[in-house]
Amino acid sequence: MEEFFQQLTNGLAVGCIYALIALGYTMVYGVLKLINFAHGDLFTLGAYLGLTLLTSLGLSGRLGPLLGLLLLAVLVMGFVALTGALLERAAYRPLRQSPRLSAVVSALGASIFLQNTIMLIYGARIHVYPQDILPKVALEIGGVSIPLVRILVFVVSLLLMGALFLFIQRTRLGTAIRAAAIDQAAARLMGINVDQVILIVFLIGPGLGGVAGLLVGLYYGQVNFTMGWVYGLKAFTAAILGGIGNIPGAMVGGLILGVIEALGAAYISVAWKDAIAFLVLIVILIVRPTGILGERVADKV
Amino acid sequence: MIDAKYKMGGFIALAMLLAVSPLFLNAYWVDVLNSVGLYALLALSLNVILGDAGLYNMGHAAFFAVGAYTAAYLNTQFGVPILWALPISGISAGLFGVVLARPVIHLRGDYLLIVTVGVGEIIRIALINNVFGVTGGPNGIFGIARPELFGFRIRRPQEFFYLIWGFVAVTVFLFARLKNSRFGRALDCLREDPVAAEGSGINTGRYQLLAFMVGAAWAGMAGCLYASKMTIISPESFSFWESVLIFIIVILGGAGNIAGVILGTFLIIGLPELFRGFASARMWFFGLAMMIMMIFRTEGILPHRPRIFKNLDRLLP
Amino acid sequence: MKKAFVLGLTLVLAMAGAGLCLAAEPIKIGLMAPVTGSWASEGEDMKNIVNLLAEEVNAQGGLLGQKVAVVLEDDAGDPRTASLAAQRLATQGVKAVIGTYGSSVTEASQSIYDESSILQVANGSTAIRLTEKGLKYFFRTCPRDDEQGRVAAQTIRQMGFKKVAILHDNTSYAKGLADEGNALLKKDGVKIVFFDALTPGERDFTAILTKMKAAKPDAVFFTGYFPELGLILRQKKEMNWPVPFIGGDATNNPDLVKIAGKVAAEGYYFLSPPVPQDLPFEKTKAFLKAYTAKHGAAPGSIWAVLAGDGFLTVVEAIKATQSTDPEKLAAFLHSGQQKISGLTGEISFNAKGDRVGEVYRVYRVDADGNFVLQDK
Structure with missing residues (x-):
């Protein structure tokens, strides 16, 4: 039983990261119906930027770990958000009126481009975060050990997701985003500036992805330029699992995917872990064709 | 109509140029063309699913793998000549495609896309884990015999060129016929408006x-040819990235358009080779070129054009 | 118009690319290395080392009165790209090829070089079967997996572990070594309580560690690569699980300690040919110094250094035979009498093309993160 709970927390920690990245996929998808395959590489960009700022500015040293990291997160978020908006302008906007899959291919091109930009700037070697930023303490609850960094990951992701949820549900801008997601043309007729909504979505989504990158850097301590592919695919899976275009769905999907992976590894096989996760996904989609929380929308494909 | 004739003439001229190219190209460029030919087969087969039927499939490498492993297994275990295995590879991959697609085909666009990605990954993981003890695990299957045609052993890139591109020619002919058949028209119709x-x-x-x-059967046969050319196959040749690459070719070339798909293959498989001079920046240029091409040709390089029937006015009241 | 623009752009880029790789007409030696893709860092080091050695050879007057030119082709760590790279090298008139890193990648290129009668000296491909095919022109400067498996099993037995967990990563190399170790340890009566594979490229291994811990092994034998191991050691430390880890030579990389942190890496044992800094030869020390001066850091792993040895092998063979005829070069290298002085010591090959001599050593990571050579 102890092992089961330990595996559960292992899975939830991984799932939190998936969920944070999945939010970016799902927001962009909700409004543009576009699978932004470059999202994973924006996440990588966040991880690398965080590393550069951390080592060059020495923020945590000057301002203390908490305040320093907060400022760092804001900087990374801002920069990655800007990159995301730029990407939208350069690679996706010209394709907005064309077949949906054309934009997907442009996104794949952008992904290759971003990944190799990072490689050319930072080199192909693995980069390592400084290890002394956060104290290495672990909480012991009934034989289940939870390191402090993991709690930080939990708390930060839950806070960000909660804030985003409130923003989408309670503010005017959030309402505009939801309206644009349901029907762009109608939203435009209602006086909503859809271009502005898309811009906001491309600021928030990549921004969250960037923070996820920073968290991964802090938590695991190691970043490399290809990491976006692995996390991107998993997060995209999570978004679909929860019902793509649906924000609580991305959170639920991410957490569930993380837990399936951990339990699959624990009780079936480590080597087959990803296959098990995909199998569960397929079974869920056969039973619920639009994901766990996905709404049943009229087929427009 | 004259326009169409010129177009046809142009295609024939290009095809003839391609047919004699091994005479003046060196072994490396011929081998690049072989690679292009294999991917053209894969892309043409995906085009039936993605371009003609409009089903989002981003796991095409799975069918490619089933065909390649079937051929490799039959050849190395039972000594079946590799080209004899060609139809069996096609049948096994085709059957696999049906069994797989049956429960998921009703899924909406992007949900189907992730399911096919998942299937591709499950197959790759199964291959790596030596499922049923027949796939050789991460080592794959090696020692596959070179193909023999009428007692002639095909070994050099120039010889493979004619085998592969001969098969491409047959495929183009058959698929073009298929497009204009009842089947092709039905697919056109259900892609544009299923209801x-x-x-x-x-x-x-x-x-x-x-x-x-x-589509799956044809990818399986391409797998058989691939196995015979490489003489070794291993799971990393059937990764998610391969599926993505085939997907890119179809969309970038022009989904639904056979000429466009072949042109797309030349660009996507040929460009990284042309960019070799850039060494480590080669994929950077590749990504950039991909975005630029997509932005300037938003519907693919040669988009699919609706068929215009000559005597349409007679059908209308 | 737009189409013309795209085509024009493509052509310009292509010509710029072609222009970059033109060179004069000296003795060409090919280098096939993964300069893009997942193993790009190894490929980068291979390129730097071979280029620096070529500069040195040229500074001393070259070979047979001609300059040596290194022709680099990217194999991207992928078999299909490798077979194209091999075709490309074969058509560029190279006399010999150094490389490459991964076994399955090398395998995809072997028959192409063999059919074109080009000497190939692999540097990181340790899979047993590569030299079991009777290929005349194939050699390698690295040892084989069965040798490593033997030394690993022997080391684990000597340390007195009774219950062992084995973790690999389902790459051709790691699985081979894991199978080898598994068979030998079982034969010696050691109990294998866990045998499974992680997924390379992932970051979170807590699920695997939790599962492995429940199997209660005395030690863990890890046969994968250093990026994953670094994270595993770190996460193991965070779990407060003190089990000793023993690893294979793919974990021999200074970045391991950077990823894991000194505290977590301390006490980790691994088997490897001597690390670059431990090579006791004056020649090697001087070379590494020159390398560090030029590139700012020592080469990451031994595999890149072995690519340098491949280059020296070819150079010495050409010198000794005064010829670039592949028949003569291969005959010379097969004779077993060469004793070429390489960066990793004396190099001789047996009839199969494998390097002879015992190369594996046991290393332990100390509290400062240094790799310390252990007595046998």
Whole structure:
């Protein structure tokens, strides 16, 4: 039983990261119906930027770990958000009126481009975060050990997701985003500036992805330029699992995917872990064709 | 009409130029063309599923793998000549495609996309874990015999060129016929409007399944040719990235357009080779070129054009 | 118009690319290395080392009165790209090829070089079967997996572990070594309580560690690569699980300690040919110094250094035979009498093309993160 709970927390920690990245996929998808395959590489960009700022500015040293990291997160978020908006302008906007899959291919091109930009700037070697930023303490609850960094990951992701949820549900801008997601043309007729909504979505989504990158850097301590592919695919899976275009769905999907992976590894096989996760996904989609929380929308494909 | 004749003439001239190219190209460029030919087969087969039937499939490497492993297994275990295995590879991949697609074919666009990605990954993981003890695990299967045709052993890139591109020519011929058949017209119709198609008496589910089967079977045969050319196959040749690459070729070339798909293959497989001079920046240029091409040709390089029937006015009241 | 623009752009880029790789007409030696893709860092080091050695050879007057030119082709760590790279090298008139890193990648290129009668000296491909095919022109400067498996099993037995967990990563190399170790340890009566594979490229291994811990092994034998191991050691430390880890030579990389942190890496044992800094030869020390001066850091792993040895092998063979005829070069290298002085010591090959001599050593990571050579 102890092992089961330990595996559960292992899975939830991984799932939190998936969920944070999945939010970016799902927001962009909700409004543009576009699978932004470059999202994973924006996440990588966040991880690398965080590393550069951390080592060059020495923020945590000057301002203390908490305040320093907060400022760092804001900087990374801002920069990655800007990159995301730029990407939208350069690679996706010209394709907005064309077949949906054309934009997907442009996104794949952008992904290759971003990944190799990072490689050319930072080199192909693995980069390592400084290890002394956060104290290495672990909480012991009934034989289940939870390191402090993991709690930080939990708390930060839950806070960000909660804030985003409130923003989408309670503010005017959030309402505009939801309206644009349901029907762009109608939203435009209602006086909503859809271009502005898309811009906001491309600021928030990549921004969250960037923070996820920073968290991964802090938590695991190691970043490399290809990491976006692995996390991107998993997060995209999570978004679909929860019902793509649906924000609580991305959170639920991410957490569930993380837990399936951990339990699959624990009780079936480590080597087959990803296959098990995909199998569960397929079974869920056969039973619920639009994901766990996905709404049943009229087929427009 | 004259326009169409010129177009046809242009295609024939290009095809003839291609046919004699091994005479003046060196072994490396011929081998690049072989690679292009294999991917053209894969892309043409995906085009039936993605371009003609409009089913989002980003796991095409799975069918490629099933065909390649079937051929490799039959050849190394039972000594079946590799080209004899060609139809068996096609049948096994086609059957696999049907069994797989049956329960998921009703899924909406992007949900189907992730399911096919998942299937591709499950197959790759199964291959790596030496499923049923027949795939050789991460080592794959090696020592596959070179193909023999009428007692002639095919070994050099120039010889493979004619085998592969001969098969491409047959495929283009068959698929072009298929497009203009009842089957092709039904697919056109159900891609543009499934509800109207259903209403016109087209059994959409059956046609979609058929499209999946044809595409999967052809990818399986491409797998057989690939195995015979490489003489070793291992799971990393059937990764998610391969599926993505085939997907890119179809969309960038022009989904639904056979000439466009072949042109797309030349660009996507050929460009990284042309960019070799850039060493580590080669994929950077590749990504950039991909975005630029997509932005300037938003519907693909040669987009699919709706068929215009000569005597349409006679059908209208 | 737009189409013309795209085509024009493509052509310009292509010509710029072609222009970059033109060179004069000296003795060409090919280098096939993964300069893009997942193993790009190894490929980068291979390129730097071979280029620096070529500069040195040229500074001393070259070979047979001609300059040596290194022709680099990217194999991207992928078999299909490798077979194209091999075709490309074969058509560029190279006399010999150094490389490459991964076994399955090398395998995809072997028959192409063999059919074109080009000497190939692999540097990181340790899979047993590569030299079991009777290929005349194939050699390698690295040892084989069965040798490593033997030394690993022997080391684990000597340390007195009774219950062992084995973790690999389902790459051709790691699985081979894991199978080898598994068979030998079982034969010696050691109990294997866990045998499974992680997924390379992932970051979170807590699920695997939790599962492995429940199997209660005395030690863990890890046969994968250093990026994953670094994270595993770190996460193991965070779990407060003190089990000793023993690893294979793919974990021999200074970045391991950077990823894991000194505290977590301390006490980790691994088997490897000597690390670059431990090579006791004056020649090697001087070379590494020159390398560090030029590139700012020592080469990451031994595999890149072995690519340098491949280059020296070819150079010495050409010198000794005064010829670039592949028949003569291969005959010379097969004779077993060469004793070429390489960066990793004396190099001789047996009839199969494998390097002879015992190369594996046991290393332990100390509290400062240094790799310390252990007595046998």
